[in-house]
Amino acid sequence: MKISLGPLLYYWPRAAVFDFYERAAVSAADIVYLGETVCSKRRELGPEDWLAIARTLARAGKEVVLSTLVLIEAESELGVLRRCCDQDEFMVEANDVGAIQLLAQRGRPFVAGPAINNYNARSLALLQRSGLRRWVMPVELPGDVLRDIVSDLDAASLKGAVETETFAYGRLPLAYSARCFTARAHNLPKDQCEFRCLQHPQGIALKAQDGRALFTLNGIQTMSAAIQNLGSQWQALADRGVDVLRVSPETPDSLDVVTELAQAIREDRPAGSTDGADICNGYWTGAAGMLWNTTESA
Template identity: 55%
Template sequence: MDTTPKLSLGPCQYFWPRTVVEAFYARVADSPVDIVYLGETVCAKRRELRPEDWIGLAGELAGTGKQAVLSTLTLIEARSEMGVVRRFCDNGEFLVEANDIAAVQLLHSRGLPFVTGPSVNIYNAATLRHYHRLGLQRWVMPVELGRDALQAILGDAALPQLQTEVFAHGRLPLAWSARCYTARYHDLPKDQCGLRCIENPEGMPVHTREGEHFLTINGIQTQSGRVTNLLPEWRDLSAAGADILRLSPLPEGTIQRLHAMRQALDGDPAALATVNADRAQTCNGYWYGQAGMTLTAQAEHP
């Protein structure tokens, strides 16, 4: 059986202009990615693309042989925000990634299979089995868990049909708030934010007072300062049970990284070195059971 992991592109966490989004996914269509997650997962006010536009994009990507999945909003605060979640869950064609239990409820009650994103808390086999009984087909491991937890959860759960996806590259989604930090930075009320997130294609850096790039603010979301990169460790991820490696879109380098990673999975060591090139600026601590921000030397791979 081929155990080479598949590559996925997670939902774009940032707010890009429509033309940029369209150009980006046109390149994704030509890239060697297997699964593409689409939709606005951070802020309901970001409407450069409407739900119908995302569903249309899903159709185009599906036409190129990718599996398209629609991703739902993570933090739901107003009843009106459930409208978009419901629209995705009722799309009638594409698999849906639930990023909140509300979407799990909708999908389960419609008898639909579903994926859970990294912000749905699955920390043990009992939880995984419960969601599996409700229709869970694939789960993205919460980003603060690592190799040992993954192996133990999958070992206990014994669900051979279930697919496991690991957040392997990109800025880690760390927190969600009622408060919009981008609006706060601009001294604007959240309700009159002017959609200023669009000015920051990869969020705004948060440094400590001694210059360490510690966090990134992205509207109501807080991300890691460092980009996490587990791609060089892909054999370790695969051995621990990861069927799919997720790359989270960044404005630069994502498409090239997909190409390089595909070559690396096909056995090209030079391509793996490319994927590992910016190592000093990355982190991988969560995978090794340590602080997420740390960079741990990986074991030698054959």
């Protein structure tokens, strides 16, 4: 199995981003996704900066994929999307159907990100004819559904043509909104947010009235409170047909997760935590997503 480093979902200072990807270049990650997927106001790095990092990673032997915004709200954002789809150095992860359309028009191969609602092999077959090479399973799908999808792909002789990637580590990206929750938490309008996301490099914890951790707010993105960690179940993912395990950066130390996962794969043993302390795997097992469940769905 291959390991990918997903796009950075948080807003980190420029120097921290460059340092992180400098270390990613010598990490065990096979694939690295780059770019801003959450909010176009996050401009610590511009398109040329991301391309410079991409070229450095490519020289280090990494497969580099440029990721697009999930929610396109302005003509300026559409312009950035077009430039990303026009470049031909690196494959693109499309996180919006508009990006898929642009890439299909250009005859470019692409990855369908987790924000694209692919729930069956028929949708994947349609996208494969438009250039799909890999899809990232929506985070809410359980393992038994994935098994059926991969089986249907195999029956359609598409399993070898379409790779399957699963969100194996990180806070789950659950929803996106035109409203910025971080700005609202600071009593600021979205257009005058003062880039407050920089003050929350792991998002803002949101608790229920009884004090339980409920969600994590990250700009316009709502994420899970707990971190999903499927490292202890990677062998079950492999049995379900997963080709790539995605590690989503939570902190600069998330590269340690990549190291541990790669070593576990080499040694054919489980990786990471096997209890439910601050982690969740409910969606994978067919339970409520915020739970840690030890019984996998049938």
